[in-house]
Amino acid sequence: MHYSGIPVDVEHLNRSLQNPDAIIIEDAAHALGTKYLDNSPVGSCRHSDMTMFSFHPVKGITTGEGGVITTNSEDLYKRLLLYRNNGLVRDSEKIKEMKQPWYYEIDCYSGNFNFTDFQAALGLSQLKKLDQFVLKRQELMKVYRECLKNCSYISMPPEIYDNLSSWHLCPLKIDFSRLEFSREELMENLREKGILTQVHYIPLYKVLYSLRNSKNWPEDFPEMENFYSQELSFPLFYTLTEKEVRGICAELLKLRVLTPSHN
Known part of the structure; x- marks a missing residue:
C-alpha cells in the first residue's frame, strides 16, 4: 500500500x-x-x-x-x-453457430x-487537473516541513518524497510521551479551534473480527504499534492556504513539553 x-x-x-x-x-x-x-x-x-x-x-x-x-x-x-460486467461473455462464434443473437454465458461469479x-x-x-492538484499538496507539505523542522516532538515523512508523493494525507508522528496531554485531548483542543485531525489507521489486527481475539498481535508488530500510538493526520486539501497551514503549525508549536521531573 x-x-x-x-x-x-x-x-x-x-x-x-x-x-x-x-x-x-x-x-x-x-x-x-x-x-x-x-x-x-x-x-x-x-x-x-x-x-x-x-x-x-x-x-x-x-x-x-x-x-x-x-x-x-x-x-x-x-x-x-x-x-x-457480471462475468458475462458473448462469444461471436458460438452465437453464429447457435443462430441465437441473444446468447451469452456467465463464466464467473461477479457483479x-x-x-x-x-x-x-x-x-x-x-x-486534466491532477497535476495542479498534486503540486498544491506538495507545496503545502513543504510549508508543514518548513514550520515544524525544528520541533523535536514531531516527525514528518522522509523529505526525499516531497516531490514524488501526491500526498493524500499529511501524517505526522507526535511523541505524546513528551507532552502534557494525550492524543485525544490534542484532537479535541484543535477541533475547538476549527482544526480537524484524524488517525490513519487502526491496525487491522485490532479491528478485524477474525484476528482481534486470536493472539497477542501487538508483540508481533512493534513498529506498527509505535506508529499507531503516535500518528495524527493534519489538514491537507486543494483549497487549503499557506496561511492556514502556518496557523495550524503555530498551534502545534505551542504544545507544552513535559519537564524532566515529569518523566
Missing part, C-alpha cells in the same frame, strides 16, 4: 520475493499522481501485476465513487472485464461494477 501517497519500492519487493508465481497488487488508493524514486508513475505496473486506484470523494480526483485498475497483462485485463457515463465524464474532467 502506498500509504498517504508515499511510494513503496515495488521493484525491491519484487526482487525480494524470488518467486515467479507471486502476484503483486499495488494498493494505490492514496497515490494517484505519485511517482516512484525512478520518476515513473505509480500505476505503470513495471514491477507489479495490477495497481488499484480509488476515486472516492476525498481522493486526489473523484468520480463520486469507484476506481480503476491498471495492468500490463492481457490475460488479467480480460479477466477484469469479466468481473466488471455489475461498470462506471456510468456521468462518472467517466467527471473523472476525465478532473484528470
